[in-house]
Amino acid sequence: MGPIGTALAAHLIEAGAFVVLCDVDREKIDQMKDKGILLENLIEKEVGVTETCYSVQDLGRYDLDLVAISVKTPVLKQVVGELDKSGLYKAFVMCAQNGLDNEMEAAEVVGEGRTLRMVVNYAGGMSAPNTMHVIFFNPPNYVAALAPQGEAMAATVAEMLSSVGLATEVPDNIQHYTWEKAILNAALAPVCAITGLTMREVTENPTGMGLVKAILEESIAVAEAEGHTYGDDFLEFCTKYLKAGGYHRPSMLVDLDNGLLTEIDRMNGRIAEYGRQHGMPVPVNETITALVHLMEKRTK
DSSP: OOHHHHHHHHHHHHTTOOOEEEOSOHHHHHHHHHHOEEEEETSOEEEOOOEEESSTGGGGGSOOSEEEEOSOGGGHHHHHHHHHTTTOOSOEEEEEOSSSSHHHHHHHHHOGGGEEEEEOOEEEEEEETTEEEEEEEOSOEEEEESSGGGHHHHHHHHHHHHHTTOOEEOOSOHHHHHHHHHHHHHHHHHHHHHHTOOHHHHHTSHHHHHHHHHHHHHHHHHHHHTTOOOOTTHHHHHHHHHHTTOSOOOHHHHHHHTTOOOSGGGTHHHHHHHHHHTTOOOHHHHHHHHHHHHHHHHHO
16 A cells, blocks of 8 residues: 555545555554545545455455555565465456566466556655655556456456546557556666655756666667567657656655665566567666665665
């Protein structure tokens, strides 16, 4: 129940779904149950909460159709493994996270027939245990199933979210949008994490913006080698998009501040891995990945 999960839960509750909130942070969960969920700033909502639990295993007490996972990727395998032991053998699993190939890691445990992937295009931070401060939403979000068995569920999720203002679509090729989001995240989040600067502070600095563009160019080239093309003006689109982020502190920076592992391996690390598979030099993404890993060790 970080920013992504909190906003997702609030919209699903408003759309009429039976929602169970799950987080190991008892204070957060207790406040949400007592005071409800609040979304503020760009999106304003207040919804009541009836069902909560503190562990993945506790979800097994409910007859759920879908479990949306929005934990950080370093703990994804652990969460999916616990979910598979919870008794929810019929529930679909939807990865609503940043990064590449998260859904494949989930599918290795629960099977492709039960796995969905969501590309989230909103962001913000928790201003209180039960409150998300929404910084931006660049609609739509995207959700898709890995196999035909999940297509009806993907369509249901998209319809419910869209019905309450969180525009979400089911694309023909979810990987096109997964890579697009990964390119954007990988270009700025780790630079903010390494420097301790906000998105605007990096993009307004010529040296910072030069590094961002170098990451973008290398990542776009790898995406094209993977068969994902975005047009001649995509680099310009990316720079404008990132400059609009404002004084937002990306979650990767927040993770380092809190002494936590980051999602760098699913972002720049995975882009670099794909580049090497194509025999491409990827020194910028490799260097950024190494620097963030060094930062992780420093903060422990």
